[in-house]
Each structure stands twice: as structure tokens, then as C-alpha cells.
Amino acid sequence: MIDILILVAKIIGALVWLLVLTLYLTWAERKVSAVMQDRIGANRASILGLRLFGLFQPFADAIKMIFKEDFRPSFSRRFLHTLAPFLSFFFVAVTVSVMPFGDRIKIGGRTISLQVLDIDVGLLFVLAMLSLGIYGILLSGWASNNRFALLGGMRGAAQFLSYEVALGLALVGVVMVFPSLRLSEIVAAQGGLLFGFLPRWGVVLQPLGFFVFFVAALAETKRVPFDMPEGESEIIGFFTEYGGLKWGLFMFTDFMEIVIISCLTTTLFFGGWQVPWLGGEGFVFPGGGTWTLPTWLVTVFRVLAFNVKVAFFCWLQILIRWTYPRFRFDQLMDLGWKVLVPLGLVNIILTAAVLSV
Amino acid sequence: MKQAAAVLLEILRGAWITFRHFTVNMVFHTLRLFGIRTRRAGAVTIQYPEVKKPIPPRHRSLHRLVRRSGSDRPRCVACMLCATVCPSECITIEAVENPDPDVQKAPARFVIDLSRCCFCGFCVEACPEDALRMDTGRVDLAERDRGDLIYDLERLLQ
Numbered sequence: 001m002i003d004i005l006i007l008v009a010k011i012i013g014a015l016v017w018l019l020v021l022t023l024y025l026t027w028a029e030r031k032v033s034a035v036m037q038d039r040i041g042a043n044r045a046s047i048l049g050l051r052l053f054g055l056f057q058p059f060a061d062a063i064k065m066i067f068k069e070d071f072r073p074s075f076s077r078r079f080l081h082t083l084a085p086f087l088s089f090f091f092v093a094v095t096v097s098v099m100p101f102g103d104r105i106k107i108g109g110r111t112i113s114l115q116v117l118d119i120d121v122g123l124l125f126v127l128a129m130l131s132l133g134i135y136g137i138l139l140s141g142w143a144s145n146n147r148f149a150l151l152g153g154m155r156g157a158a159q160f161l162s163y164e165v166a167l168g169l170a171l172v173g174v175v176m177v178f179p180s181l182r183l184s185e186i187v188a189a190q191g192g193l194l195f196g197f198l199p200r201w202g203v204v205l206q207p208l209g210f211f212v213f214f215v216a217a218l219a220e221t222k223r224v225p226f227d228m229p230e231g232e233s234e235i236i237g238f239f240t241e242y243g244g245l246k247w248g249l250f251m252f253t254d255f256m257e258i259v260i261i262s263c264l265t266t267t268l269f270f271g272g273w274q275v276p277w278l279g280g281e282g283f284v285f286p287g288g289g290t291w292t293l294p295t296w297l298v299t300v301f302r303v304l305a306f307n308v309k310v311a312f313f314c315w316l317q318i319l320i321r322w323t324y325p326r327f328r329f330d331q332l333m334d335l336g337w338k339v340l341v342p343l344g345l346v347n348i349i350l351t352a353a354v355l356s357v
Numbered sequence: 358m359k360q361a362a363a364v365l366l367e368i369l370r371g372a373w374i375t376f377r378h379f380t381v382n383m384v385f386h387t388l389r390l391f392g393i394r395t396r397r398a399g400a401v402t403i404q405y406p407e408v409k410k411p412i413p414p415r416h417r418s419l420h421r422l423v424r425r426s427g428s429d430r431p432r433c434v435a436c437m438l439c440a441t442v443c444p445s446e447c448i449t450i451e452a453v454e455n456p457d458p459d460v461q462k463a464p465a466r467f468v469i470d471l472s473r474c475c476f477c478g479f480c481v482e483a484c485p486e487d488a489l490r491m492d493t494g495r496v497d498l499a500e501r502d503r504g505d506l507i508y509d510l511e512r513l514l515q
Binding site for chain 2: 032034035036037038039040319320322323324
């Protein structure tokens, strides 16, 4: 009984964490991009005159979208048209369940892992769910009865399929170095030290793998350098025929993908919840000094470290989105198949060579 | 290979520009937030309704009719030059005999329809009596009702 309660609490906690972070990522994107362009950004939304740098903006957006007309183009497939945004939302939201937020903690003789589902194929689960997200894109393009939306959906599917290959190849190296598909074990394996001072993080062991993974992951979020599927400003994308809350769901999914990709990058390449030189008993610095900490403080530090890393990668993705122009579609395919896939293969061979020595 | 390295360098330089703007602006924003005076603000934005840009001295804004000195009547002698020169045809004048024996006419009605006005300032240039000026400094003239945009003699004299 109490196990079920703990599980429900973990599910609610993870979902609330994801949704709140995503909600405020929409605000952060506007503010960060504004600061990068010497502007101020959304700061007018207020409750009783209280502005707080526009922190209520996401709620204002949500209220606006809820009260918009639920438009459906004529001759569109009603069921598929409604299903598509929910599909893409669901398949992204469900991946948060395998993200390790922290180490196992002991409360009253009970061991609780700070992870909703500690399944042994966690990495494959994330990849599978992100791939299933294609269905949302394809269905929204197909069901809209708009040939431009259909083309946008096709572009999205082609891009996803191409970059999934590179993404998978990049992750093979990680799985070779930390021999597990269980995300909690991958994080635990990154706790050691290299040469006595360097944290044994994935990015140190797999720099090339990290590069390939991050570029492919950026393409998976379908944001600006890779935003061929939607191309909001010029080319017409797959959710052209959506309005109101359904469109909002697509946008929300986009931002949720940023969070998920940041989680995945952190977990696989930047030590997850690991803090450099922080063991279970406290800090053990490479110079020889130690700083003993109580266990609860170590846990707090680790959960905090995970959140800080995720926030950093969200910020980095916003920086990238507001810096670069969009690829042309053939350049996109070139980058995917002629650069990232060979680099991923080279990475696997190099990793195998180093491991076999 | 050489080309790929050059492209990678350009990519990094692009990221460096946005990163530099972000950090420098964030430093200024943070200093201003804690009340420290800085050389410049973190953003070039002017928060319009609260903060207004200074209007240059030769601007053209809402019209006003100048009063005759020692009187509360307008200087206008209803010569119709402004109504004639107006390219938008937004000035309507009805003349009556002026009670002052030295002046021939005075406007009974002087109406400017701002919903037509294009703020070219020709009326001000044409006026031989310097009775019409566009120096009130009022530029936010939007109204919810078209009727409120029609300025008659009394409103123009204010």
C-alpha cells in the first residue's frame, strides 16, 4: 500500500516538475532571447499590479489559448486531427518517468530511488518514446487536409528518422563506456574520478559522442537551426491548421522536448545528479581535503546539481535557437547523413579501440 | 577539412556574440535591479506609457489655435488658406463678421477632423496670422470613438 502511495507521489512530483519547468521555459525563452537582443521581453502580465518581471505571462498565454475558438478545417479527419497533439504531448511527457533526479535515499528503513521507473532499458525507452513522437507530427500533417501541412509533416518525419540514426549511434559509445542501459547505473558509473581529479563524466570519456548526440538532439527538438517541420516564419509547417489550445499543446510539447533533451544530456554526459568530488559522506577533494556532510545535505546537493545542469542546458538550447539561421533542407540531410552518422561510427570504432587496449 | 574547421569557427563566433550580449546585458540588468547607477541600461527598450521619448522641438503634434493677445478669441481671421492648402481636406471653417472693427472676419466654426489629418503641417505654414500651431506635444491621439477625433473650436483653443 505504502509503495503505491510512494509511486503515485513520485509520478505526480515528476510530472509537476516537468510541467512547471516547461511553463517557465516559455517565459525564460522570451526573456533570455530579449536580453540577447538588448530588449526587455514580456513584462506586462500582472496580477493586481504585481508584475514580477512578467512571471505571470505563461498563465496569461494559457488563458488566452483556452478561450480561443477550437477551429477544425473542413474535410479534415476529426478523430486524427484531435488525436495528433495529444499523441505528441503524451510521448514526450512520458519520458520524464525514467530520468534519475537523485541517488537512492533511505527513509525509515525503506530505500526510495528518486526516479519514477528504474527500468533496465531506460535509455531505449526514452529513444522509443521520442521516436513515437513522429506520429503526432505525421498525423497532424495528414489529418489537416492541407497539402502544405502534409509536406511539413513529411519533412518532420524525414528529419526525425535521419537524426535518430545519428542519435542512436552517438549513444552506442555511451553504452559501451558505462555498460548499462539503466539510466541510474549510467549515472552511478559517472561518479568516479579520472587521473585522480577529473570527474568521470560522459563528456570527458565521449567528447565526440557528446557532440554528435547534442547536434542530433537539437534536431529532435525541431527548433530553429532545425525547424524545417514547422518553419513558422516562411515555410508552412505541420501544425498550420491548428489553433487555440491544440496549437498550444504542440508548442508546449516543443518546450517539453527541450527539458527532456536537457535531462538526457545531463544524465548521459554530465554526470546526472553527480556533483564533482561529492561522495556519499561528503566532499573528497583531489588535493586531499575532505568536507564531511550529513546524508540529507548530500541528497539535496545532488538533486540541486541535476536541476542546475538541466537549467544550464535549457539555457544553452535557447542561446543556440536565437543565434543561428535555419538550415536548408538538403544541408540538413547532408549534416545528418554525411557528417553526424560517419562521426558516430568513428566514435564507436575509437571507443572500441580504446576499450580493447 | 579546412572548410569544416572554418565553418565550425564561424559557428562558435556566432554563439560568442549572443553569449556576450546576454552576459553584458545581464550584468547591467542586475546592477540596475540593486539600485546601482550604471553607464547604460541593460536594454535599449523605452517602456512607453510610463517613460516617453523626448519630442524634438520641430515636431508636429496636435493642432491648437492661438488666442488674440488681450482677448480669449482666436487670432484666426477665417481666410480659408489652411482649409485650401490641406491635402486631406480635413479643415472646415465657417466665417462670421468679427465684432472687432479692425478685423474683417472671425471663425464661427473651426473643425479639424483628425481621423483624416495626415499631420503634414501645411496649414501651419499657410497661416498668415500665425493663428494655427502644431506644438502641443500631444502625439497619443487614439480614441475609442471616431466622433472624439473631430476637434472643434473650443477643443482647439484649449
